[in-house]
Every structure is written in structure tokens, then in C-alpha cells.
Amino acid sequence: MNQPSNEAMTLKVIAHIHTAFPTKFGIPRQSGLVDSLRGEIVFTPEYRSPDAVRGLEDFSHIWLVWQFSGAVRDSWSPTVRPPRLGGNTRMGVFATRSPFRPNPLGLSSVKLEAIEVRPEVGPVLIVRGADLMDGTPIYDIKPYIPYADCHPDAAAGFTAQTQFHHLDVACPEALWARVPADQRDGLRGVLENDPRPSYQHDPERVYGMEFAGLEVHFQVDGSTLTVTGIDRR
Numbered sequence: 704m705n706q707p708s709n710e711a712m713t714l715k716v717i718a719h720i721h722t723a724f725p726t727k728f729g730i731p732r733q734s735g736l737v738d739s740l741r742g743e744i745v746f747t748p749e750y751r752s753p754d755a756v757r758g759l760e761d762f763s764h765i766w767l768v769w770q771f772s773g774a775v776r777d778s779w780s781p782t783v784r785p786p787r788l789g790g791n792t793r794m795g796v797f798a799t800r801s802p803f804r805p806n807p808l809g810l811s812s813v814k815l816e817a818i819e820v821r822p823e824v825g826p827v828l829i830v831r832g833a834d835l836m837d838g839t840p841i842y843d844i845k846p847y848i849p850y851a852d853c854h855p856d857a858a859a860g861f862t863a864q865t866q867f868h869h870l871d872v873a874c875p876e877a878l879w880a881r882v883p884a885d886q887r888d889g890l891r892g893v894l895e896n897d898p899r900p901s902y903q904h905d906p907e908r909v910y911g912m913e914f915a916g917l918e919v920h921f922q923v924d925g926s927t928l929t930v931t932g933i934d935r936r
Contacts, residue, residue: 716840718746718828720767723889723915724836729898732787733800734767734811735832737892741885742813744828744841751825760818764847765830767811770840771802779805786900787868788861798860811835812847870897870923874930881933886915894921894928 722742724730731737744767746755759765782793783801796804814831821827828844872894882890898912906924909931913919920932 714842717750718744718841720744720835720839722837725913729893729912731834734813734834736896738832739888739892742830742833745824753826756826762846765815766845768843769809771807771809869895870928872928878933890914
């Protein structure tokens, strides 16, 4: 008798996250890079029981296991080109956090700011520092445990040469005033972390990104990013 295969499984979406990013452009490359970015995790109907998050409020951070929903493919490649290495150097897919993987799964550590119980949707997790697009499906949530999950002496591989890349942001006050006060720190953090593809360095090019209902345009010359326009979408 043939035994059932254990090499495939079906995952259930337990929640979706709501963030300021309707598209992939501008999303921080790692979780925690912009702590001021706020997100809300809303469970799907089957998992809206307050009992499912009992005790989670005692943890300051959580792990999110999620789907690269904007990068699902039918095939995969054993090597990818990390943007932070200029887009030309190839590395093994398992040595990167590229979304183009055999299984399009992401892993993010975020700060758990609060748990709000709302009559219409049950418990909602308020998080900070997420690197997820609005509407991203979440497959699992686990508590972050410092003594087991934190490794201060871990080697950073090729990311050690790119982790401190930051830009100085210049924005006229008249434009900055168009950003809601509770979104300004998040937007500034995103811009400081350079949302451009790493292989693009044309100082004349004007980039555009969507953020929290705004269309933000900017240019980058050297280490300075200058905001040239902020408009409501």
C-alpha cells in the first residue's frame, strides 16, 4: 500500500496585515529597520477567538510567518541577485532573503505594541517595524523569545557591508505638512533607508512611491534624498 506523501502540505491563512504600503516599492528590506511603521494584523474569521492570543500580551516582539504574495512563481532558481550587491552578483537563494524561493515564505520579527479587541473582527495585533505589503497573508504568529532567538555574535555574511546604508532626507516644510503627523516618522524612516533599487544611481531620475494614501516623489544625489512632491492619491 502506498503511504501518503509527507513532502507537501497545505497552509491556512490565519490573518492579513494592513500597512502603509499598497505596492512593494518602498517597503523596508528587513523588519525592524523602521520602528515607527505601524501595522494592524486582523485574523480571518476562523481564528478570531481571543483565547488564541491569550498570554501574547506578555511578549514585546513576535515572529510573523507570511507569504510573498507579490512574488509567487511556478519555478525557482538556485541563485538570485541581491539588490544590495548591485543587482549583478549572484548568491545562493538559501543565502539570501529573496522573495523568489521554492516556497514563497517570509519571516519577520516585529514589535507588538498592543492587542485591541474589536467587536467586528475580534483581536487585532498592533505592531511596529513590519516589512510587509498591505494585505499580505500571514500563516503563523509566534512569540519572540530573547534567550533563544537573539544571537549577538552571529556572522552577518554579505549583509555586513550594506546594513548601514542611510540617506539624509531633505524635504520642504510645505510638502512635509501634507503628511499626517502620525505618519511622518514612518515616511522619514523609509526614505532614510533608501527605497530605490540598489543598482539605480541616476541623480536626475525622479522616483515615485505610494505610502499611506500619498504619492511621494524624490530624487537622490549622493547621500542626499530630496523630496520633490507629496500629493494625495
